Amino acid sequence: xxxxxVFTGWGQDFRPLLSxxxxxxxxxxxxxxLGFPGGLLTALLVSSKNRLAHLPGLLxxxxxxxxxxxxxxxxxxxxxxxxxLSLTSFVSAVVAFAWSTAAYSSEMFRSSxxxxxxxxxxxxxxVGMNRLDMFWFVLLPQALRIAIPPLLNLAVQIFQATSLAxxxxxxxxxxxxxxxxxxxxxxxxxxxxxxxxxxAVTLPSSALIARLERRLSRHTIV
Numbered sequence: 001x002x003x004x005x006v007f008t009g010w011g012q013d014f015r016p017l018l019s020x021x022x023x024x025x026x027x028x029x030x031x032x033x034l035g036f037p038g039g040l041l042t043a044l045l046v047s048s049k050n051r052l053a054h055l056p057g058l059l060x061x062x063x064x065x066x067x068x069x070x071x072x073x074x075x076x077x078x079x080x081x082x083x084x085l086s087l088t089s090f091v092s093a094v095v096a097f098a099w100s101t102a103a104y105s106s107e108m109f110r111s112s113x114x115x116x117x118x119x120x121x122x123x124x125x126x127v128g129m130n131r132l133d134m135f136w137f138v139l140l141p142q143a144l145r146i147a148i149p150p151l152l153n154l155a156v157q158i159f160q161a162t163s164l165a166x167x168x169x170x171x172x173x174x175x176x177x178x179x180x181x182x183x184x185x186x187x188x189x190x191x192x193x194x195x196x197x198x199x200a201v202t203l204p205s206s207a208l209i210a211r212l213e214r215r216l217s218r219h220t221i222v
């Protein structure tokens with residue numbers, strides 16, 4: 001049984017934590033808005049046979065996937081000022097999360113494009129499409145159908161990862177929760193409330209993604 005004492009302070013803690021939730025959602029949205037197009041571009045660079053394009057794309061992917069997100073946050077927020085480039089905590093978090101999003105989504109886009117049957121390319125060439133039109137109007141729409149479920153799952157993971165931004169003082173949920181805990185010393189209470197706010201976003205999102213994935217799986221590309 002959960003003691004009723006864990007609910008102490010929820011009334012006064014809810015508003016600042018809700019404010020932190022707004023920041024976490026904003027951080028997630030901006031990071032995805034920058035990261036997904038960056039991931040698509042990076043996928044094309046990595047797939048390129050031109051070494052001048054391939055190597056920068058590979059560097060973005062390897063650094064974004066190889067460095068822990070926490071380390072990336074520190075490097076950007078506390079390391080860049082040594083190079084005379086100072087960013088706010090929110091902007092630093094956006095850069096780190098967008099980079100990570102681009103790195104991981106790049107592999108999703110690349111594998112989705114590679115999964116398309118060769119007949120799709122041959123059919124587009126047969127009707128006289130150039131490479132750009134073939135990519136935008138034939139290949140990309142079909143690849144997105146394959147990539148959407150993993151991309152949405154990545155979006156949920158990025159939202160959960162915004163809790164790491166508290167280490168660089170970004171005013172998201174955990175930053176507010178930790179401050180409230182140091183004032184009241186009711187850490188269990190405030191962290192449990194913070195957990196419920198995360199769950200209120202992630203659980204419905206995960207259920208919707210699973211439903212969407214089942215619907216998309218009914219359609220196969222031939």
